[in-house]
Amino acid sequence: MNIRHLTFRLLQVYIAVVRTGSISQAAAQLHLTQPTVSLQIKRLTEAVGELLLEVRDGQYQPTFVGKELYHAALDALMRFDDFNGFLSDAAQGAKGHFSIGVVTTAQYVLPRLLSPYAQQYPAVDVTFNIGNRSSVLQRFQNQLDDLYLFSHPPTGDHVVSGRFLRNPLVLIAPSNHWAAQKTQIDFSELNNERFLMREPGSATRMVFETFLREQNVQLHKTLQIESNEVIRMSVETGLGLAVLSEHTLAQTLTQSNAKVAIINVRGFPLNSHWYLVRHGDRRLPIAAHNFIDFMNAHLTEWVEEKYIRNELAVLLGNQ
Numbered sequence: 001m002n003i004r005h006l007t008f009r010l011l012q013v014y015i016a017v018v019r020t021g022s023i024s025q026a027a028a029q030l031h032l033t034q035p036t037v038s039l040q041i042k043r044l045t046e047a048v049g050e051l052l053l054e055v056r057d058g059q060y061q062p063t064f065v066g067k068e069l070y071h072a073a074l075d076a077l078m079r080f081d082d083f084n085g086f087l088s089d090a091a092q093g094a095k096g097h098f099s100i101g102v103v104t105t106a107q108y109v110l111p112r113l114l115s116p117y118a119q120q121y122p123a124v125d126v127t128f129n130i131g132n133r134s135s136v137l138q139r140f141q142n143q144l145d146d147l148y149l150f151s152h153p154p155t156g157d158h159v160v161s162g163r164f165l166r167n168p169l170v171l172i173a174p175s176n177h178w179a180a181q182k183t184q185i186d187f188s189e190l191n192n193e194r195f196l197m198r199e200p201g202s203a204t205r206m207v208f209e210t211f212l213r214e215q216n217v218q219l220h221k222t223l224q225i226e227s228n229e230v231i232r233m234s235v236e237t238g239l240g241l242a243v244l245s246e247h248t249l250a251q252t253l254t255q256s257n258a259k260v261a262i263i264n265v266r267g268f269p270l271n272s273h274w275y276l277v278r279h280g281d282r283r284l285p286i287a288a289h290n291f292i293d294f295m296n297a298h299l300t301e302w303v304e305e306k307y308i309r310n311e312l313a314v315l316l317g318n319q
Contacts, residue, residue: 005047008080011073013040014052018070021059096287099127101136101145105204105228108247109165109274110149117294124287132226133201140279146288147315148277151245152203161277162315164295168246168269169207170262174238180261187215187265194221194240196231204228207272208243215267235260243270278315 016026017037027037045052052066062070102110107130114126129136129145133152140148153161171190173180179190198205212219223240225231231242232249236259246269249260276292278284284292292315 005043008077010040010044010047011077013037014044015070015073015077017041017053017060018062018066021061023060095123096285097125097127098146098285098288098291099129099144101129101131101139101148103133103136103150103203104130105151105167105245105248106149106274108245109167113295116298117291120294121287121290124290126291132199133203140277143279143282146278146282146284147291150203150275150277151272152206153275153277158280159277160280160315161275162292163273163275165274167272167274169204169243169272170246170249170269171241171243171265172232172235172249172260173241173263174235175259175261177238177241177261177263179241179263179265182264184264184266187217187267190241190263190265191217191220194223195219196234196240196242197222197224198228198231199224199226203272204243204245207270211267211270232260245272276315284315 013026013030013032016029017023020026020029023034023037023041026032027034030037041053048065048069050065051063052069053060054063055061100110107128110128118124118126127145129139131139133150136148136150137154139145140154150161151167153159179185197208221240223234225234228244228248231244234240235242241263246262249262276295278288
């Protein structure tokens, strides 16, 4: 058989003739002329190289080979019908895939945002690539992901970003620390404390260092730790104080056995936001486009009003 001579149309005509048992009925069903249907059956028979139909009891019936071709044709066309349905879903964003590059702190926020979306679009696969700010910036430069979640977005003409969620930075101490018992204190009262800091380049550290410069304060004792979770646990043990995202602490502080406390310091919490970012040279998949639309429509339903600062529509420009 010369399979290159087979076409979907030939298979559709053949299936219609087998189902109806008649050239004329198949022609009427397919809105073709009888000579056209007869010619198509002849071409298909020549392509296969075997007799496919024979007349029995006044109707066209498939031969032994013809029956196998009929089943194969049904399988092939049904698969492509399924594929056509898949294309329709993909074009509407109901199926598909997109990836998000996420800075480590945002791993506490993203599930909260993606869960409602995943419930409405269960056939969309989302890949998370989590790393520190430096590694996620590198992924952004190399356009390895469709979207990125930063608390301090990169800059440049190729950056398209939208601020959508407040990310308050709070100062924490062990729950038995003297400052935790105070109604309010000045930051200068903490000058002799050890501060646990994220690595240089961390957005949390950049915001905190900006605050220190504005207050004309220089820390005397610091310890660098490249993990929010390790910082939180170190604060619990009394190793020092730290500035962390309130979102990072949310689950810990709701537990009855929480061993850290937020200190009420003048000037805190420090203002920061989460930004959803895309590279201007990379076109968004429909699924990612729908994710942004979905967040625009539903964000106020998921988070407290005080955290809302939604500017995501800008990400959909020129798409």
